[in-house]
Amino acid sequence: MMSFTLRNLLGRSISLSNKCSVRSFRCGQVMLSATNLKGRHLLTLKDFNGEEIKQLLWTSADLKMRIKDKGEALPLLQGKSIAMIFEKRSTRTRISTETGFALLGGHPCFLTTQDIHLGINESRKDTARVLSGMTDLILARVYKHSELQQLAEDGSVPVINGLSELYHPIQILADYLTLQEHFGSLTGLTVTWIGDGNNVLHSFMLSAPKLGMHLRVATPKGFEPDATVTTFAKSLSEKCGTKMFFTNDPLEAASGANVLVTDTWVSMGQEEEKAERLKAFHGYQITMKTGQYAAPNWIFLHCLPRKPEEVDDEVFYSPKSLVFQEAENRKWTIMGAMVSILTDYTPKRSKPKF
Template structure:
């Protein structure tokens, strides 16, 4: 098809290309990809649930990180407005309080033109005043997706089974996938690539460690994890992580010695020793975790390019000020990246958008 104007015959495809270049230039968004068309990916996540990274391939997780980098670049650095979620609403169920999960999700979803609806235990009682099945069906009729921050992973599984919309795990007793996406984006930005990095976990065998174990090997990352005796990760998750390591040619080391886990590690990682719901165990846990504080002594046995991650909130017994506030600490970029990664999750599950930014090297 050609368009004729003032006696000139111009192919319609060329006109569209010129129009895109012009609009992209005026918006400051042209990325130099041919005619400016978004880079197309073979990965399609629309309509999926995100309950655990166990259910996603390395390529699919890479896609979410690529999309995170794309949105961050276009919105934060280029100043573009991308109403990709305009007209869509998100139900946010919070059985556990949060700073980063709530702020990142509310501000991120709204920034993309959507409407987030925050629901606490005062607003919605999962499985108490109304069954999980009924709640799932009601939410499916009124919202486009649900992010749930809950105590039990089994509640998320039921919500996902009974819902006709995507369900996203905002945290559970077993997994915290959206935190790990932010961690990986932070490391990608700092190191330029994830492949070959050694992650050194020093702390509790909790939902954060479980999520790392379900994904690190898929990027070619090694994992060395130290937990006190009696606080090891779930045996079933360890078994699956061993399988992933074997399939991807990576190393998985489980130990009770913090310095053994830190030795040669590129990334020192810890988390709270006392999660919400474990307050009665505080005295017992503090005793069990003696010697697990991350300090410069810990860093001395790490790799020369070591960095530090903590998903926050942080307590001094977990990591001292010298490490936490050092130039090697990435905790605050890590916190900010919670926003860009959750935005990418929502866009990937609810739209057909493809990134414009060149795909990073993973």
């Protein structure tokens, strides 16, 4: 077994141990085996190269085909359990993980801050060690990304990021599966983000170039993505030969886009900023007028929950909108991630074209 250390985005060291070996560098990422993700943490897609992301998507598509389309029973996680820590409430993350893990034969344990002593009567370090002795996997939806890093460092089982203030990797996997299903391939697509420079955008920025996708970003002044993320993402895009463009003009960003994406303008914990944010985001609502600047085949994505000021009903409920397919794919992609991390599963269907 080979062990080595990388520096994550915040400058902290992360140790990767795996049966696979270092082969080469691709788009600024260490190239690991694309077929064995067992035992890996999923804290950010920054830690995964393009082939590994494709592997996750391939496994997700395979499970969806076998279970949903063919009606097969696949108890791949029988006898296993997952601790689901939720500091922030959720619809899609909870339901997709809970039902998905159960569908695969495992036992999900839903835990809020009222259910366990997380950082109050018991340190996070001790909680991580206790949960590691009782479960096979931890998914945590938290406010601070550092809490996920601490769980990963102090525990002995893999940790999945269910959402943090920096990243939302499991949402982006669902977005990519949706685009793969709709367009047949991801390579060459132009994704336009119109909205806040938040965790979902960060995850796009750190993964889209690895899949050969171009990214155009429009945010109001003062609401740009994290500067450190931006610097790394621009470098990644250059190495991968893709384009990444930033502006404060939503219509300029929409030019030539195959995909228009937005998200909530007021996230949990930002309620006191609502009035200021709504004023700053005036003119950022996605409408059919926005679509006139995009490519003829443009579609719309939103991770939900959605507010009308972010996208009007005409777009949201139109054939251009894939938001409910996207929401369902949260289930299949988290299942793909959990199976990949906990087992040696090999997809049965042929590998999709990426």
